[in-house]
Amino acid sequence: MGKLKIAYLIDTISCDTAGTQKQLLEIVSRLDKDRFEPFVICLWESPWMKQHELPCQSFVLEFAGFLKPNILRVVRRLDCLIRDLRIDLLQTFFVESLFIAYLAIVFGDSKVVMISSRRDMGLGSEPWYHRCFDLLLPIVNRRFDGIVANGTNVMQYVKAKEKVPLHKIRVIRNGVSVPERLDPEPDIFSFNKADFWIGVTASLTPVKRIDVFLRAIARLKLIQEGIDFRAVVIGAGPERERLQAEAEALGVGHLVYFVGEVHNVNAYLQRLNIGVLCSDREGFSNSVLEYMACALPVVATSVGGNTELVDDTNGICVPSGDPDALAEAMRRLAVDRSLRDDMGKRSLEKIRNSHSWERSITEWKTYYEEMIGAHPC
Numbered sequence: 001m002g003k004l005k006i007a008y009l010i011d012t013i014s015c016d017t018a019g020t021q022k023q024l025l026e027i028v029s030r031l032d033k034d035r036f037e038p039f040v041i042c043l044w045e046s047p048w049m050k051q052h053e054l055p056c057q058s059f060v061l062e063f064a065g066f067l068k069p070n071i072l073r074v075v076r077r078l079d080c081l082i083r084d085l086r087i088d089l090l091q092t093f094f095v096e097s098l099f100i101a102y103l104a105i106v107f108g109d110s111k112v113v114m115i116s117s118r119r120d121m122g123l124g125s126e127p128w129y130h131r132c133f134d135l136l137l138p139i140v141n142r143r144f145d146g147i148v149a150n151g152t153n154v155m156q157y158v159k160a161k162e163k164v165p166l167h168k169i170r171v172i173r174n175g176v177s178v179p180e181r182l183d184p185e186p187d188i189f190s191f192n193k194a195d196f197w198i199g200v201t202a203s204l205t206p207v208k209r210i211d212v213f214l215r216a217i218a219r220l221k222l223i224q225e226g227i228d229f230r231a232v233v234i235g236a237g238p239e240r241e242r243l244q245a246e247a248e249a250l251g252v253g254h255l256v257y258f259v260g261e262v263h264n265v266n267a268y269l270q271r272l273n274i275g276v277l278c279s280d281r282e283g284f285s286n287s288v289l290e291y292m293a294c295a296l297p298v299v300a301t302s303v304g305g306n307t308e309l310v311d312d313t314n315g316i317c318v319p320s321g322d323p324d325a326l327a328e329a330m331r332r333l334a335v336d337r338s339l340r341d342d343m344g345k346r347s348l349e350k351i352r353n354s355h356s357w358e359r360s361i362t363e364w365k366t367y368y369e370e371m372i373g374a375h376p377c
Helices: 019-030 047-051 071-084 095-107 130-143 152-162 187-191 210-223 240-249 265-269 286-293 323-334 337-354 357-374
Strands: 004-010 036-042 057-060 089-092 113-118 146-149 169-171 196-201 229-234 256-260 274-277 298-301 315-318
Touching (some): 004 019, 019 036, 113 357, 196 210, 196 265, 210 240, 210 323
Parallel strands (some): 004 036, 036 057, 298 315
């Protein structure tokens, strides 16, 4: 039996640290190459891609937009790649890729098993055309053979929002690696001593609500003056300057360090005492998984897949947009070391039992083989 050829269609690979892109690169790297031959097809090329080699053969479609003159050439190019490479299964990530794949199949000559991924609880309001895509998804989904959600709550959202029957959706949760050793200490911890460190890992975009985190830090400073604590924000994004200015205005600029995007996030997480995620909307958070893999108690908002990962055994869930509740949860953990230690141990235990990469890759392998076997091209 020959290798099964899997093509992953995504808008671009802008880095190897962002959630979906990191998960995709890990899947490609970890697939059994004696059984599978993976390819990555990007709608456009990013600066990161020009400087880094992907773990498999890759192609770029030069997509510039659905209303641009080259859209037909992009669709035709994908159709030709599927046929020339003899792809068995095409998997899409993000909505632009989903619609390009749909157009290539509907207007092309390719015969391929098609699955799409759902990794969040909706597209959001930006850009404006996502509202149009929301209306079209129930129709487009009929052409796809399956949909993979990365959590139970995401699955239920897809069922309700996109009118997809449950039998067509498979849940395969994100994988994460448990650090095998203690990484070298980043300078921020060497030069800024504190008894207690709180951290959040997130893109600096509105949905991640770092502004709520900053207000909670200001509140914690007032209600627990005896704690010598510092906070670190790990991640890059368009809101960095505004958030740094807000930290100064709240009087916590000297307590909160913005370190930007870091390649080895574990080196930071291993020095924290609490991991925080305060998003308004979330799918199945890689940040929370990484906190747990580093044996941290977690404070997270009760949105999306957060409640699948965090309960009262390994952390505290709080309402979104509520800095007072967030501050109280952090205070509770700050003053009770035994509680932090117990919750951290349970976090690590959950990762080892249910969210290892070995388990995730086995589930992907089984799913691919089932789909290709059930829908031969």
